[in-house]
Amino acid sequence: DPIKMYLEDIFTVQANIVGCPAISVPNGIHSNGLPIGFQIMGRDFDEGNLLNLAKQI
Incomplete structure (x- = not known):
């Protein structure tokens, strides 16, 4: 189902x-009972700092 697939990655x-x-x-x-989480977005080509930040949280 294309709509279901679209909604699965909406965030x-x-x-x-x-x-x-x-x-x-x-x-x-x-x-x-539902999971809680958040998304962090980083600068282009700055994956290292993004991963370090997520690790500290």
């Missing part, structure tokens, strides 16, 4: 379109 598509590095960081589980 990461911005980084994919512009080509900048991004990482999703898990941040626990909400009281309703």
